[in-house]
Amino acid sequence: MSVKKKVLSVSLSSLMALGAITAVSMPVNAVGNGPNTGNGSIQTSILHTYDSMVDFLKTQDAKQDLLELEVIGQTVKGRDIHMAKYLSNPANPTILFLTQQHGNEQLTTEGALEFIKHLGTGKTKGVLDHVNVLIIPMLNADGAMGDVNFSLDDYLADGDRHLTRYNANNVDLNREHAKDIEDMEVEAKALYENVFEKYEIDYMIDLHHQGTLSETNGELVSGSILHPTNPDVNPEVLEGSKKLGSVVYNSLEPTGWGHIGKYNGGSGANIGRNGAALRYDISTLLFEMRGMSDHYYEPYALGQKSNGYLIKQTITTLDAAVRAISDGSIENADTSFWDTLPTQTNRQGEESDE
Ligand SMILES: [Zn+2]
DSSP states (O other), X not given: OHHHHHHHHHHHHHHHHTTSSTTSOOOTTGGGOOSGGGGOOOBSTTSOOHHHHHHHHHHXXXXXXXXXXXXXXXXXXXXXXXXXXEOSOTTSOEEEEEEOSSTTOOHHHHHHHHHHHHHTXXXXXXXXXXXXXXXXXXXXXXXXXXXXXXXXXXOOOBSSOOOOSSOTTSOXXXXXXXXXXXXXXXXXXXXXXXXXXXXXXXXXXXXXXXXXXXXXXXXXXXXXXXXXXXXXSOHHHHHHHXXXXXXXHHHHGGGSSOOEEEOOOOOOTTSHHHHHHHHHOOEEEEEEEEOBSOOSSGGGBOOGGGHHHHHHHHHHHHHHHHHHHHTSGGGGOOOGGGGTOOBOEETTSOOOOO
């Protein structure tokens, strides 16, 4: 345990050395930055645009031998949907990281991009010999760019664009997962036809952001996690999900800034966490980080002063999962914490994301 912790702290400090997160101040009590207007200025211009993200991926692709970029399909508005692939050996276990099914949940994408850069530094080279990594950043690029067929005039963020949960057709992509593939919105269809159907995927972390006011034990959470909850999921698949959750929980809870709750999510097969577990026996984990990048409802949106620790939370999560699968330690992960992990509640009443 102490050895593992040391490895993690080294990798994080090396990330900071790369300049990934040095530009953002990280107050110790970032989680407690507070409700409503205390969330700070909501500014979208500091986020990657779709185009700058694609530029970033192409730059990394040119630099990294192990990285291969694949276009898995197109959005409603015709944007290519990219997937970053690290496939060292088909026999290795494979993990998929998915971000921005909901377009207004972008810090997970920012973290995933930093993680891709991190994978190219050589510090994880041995790690990638024993695990295959697939990363789809920004599945819902039209929603992320606010290029949709409905009005976003009442959204809050300043900057050069608004970001919305829905795809261009005003459909929630994380409710598409129980459909026949041919009937899905094109973004979900691309995920199913060209990823789930084509790769042997063992694990998936589906990365989201929720509102800003969720808490457990009176403390605002930095994020909440949940395994599949559909009763028809194979018990072994569920156990793998719980182990994946254990790896993530134990990488974040000791940091001081990470405070993780249990998400209160539904059992419907139309949700990715349940649907991918049911259809493909993938051990899935939902991760709902605190605060959205834009919204029309103020308590859901989180200003940029919290960006640093939330991006770092994504990087820590991805790094821990990849290492634990690579060295096999995930097999021995202690899942008993799930029995006592408090389910989050909300300070202002109703809230949902997933
Ligand atoms: Zn979401």
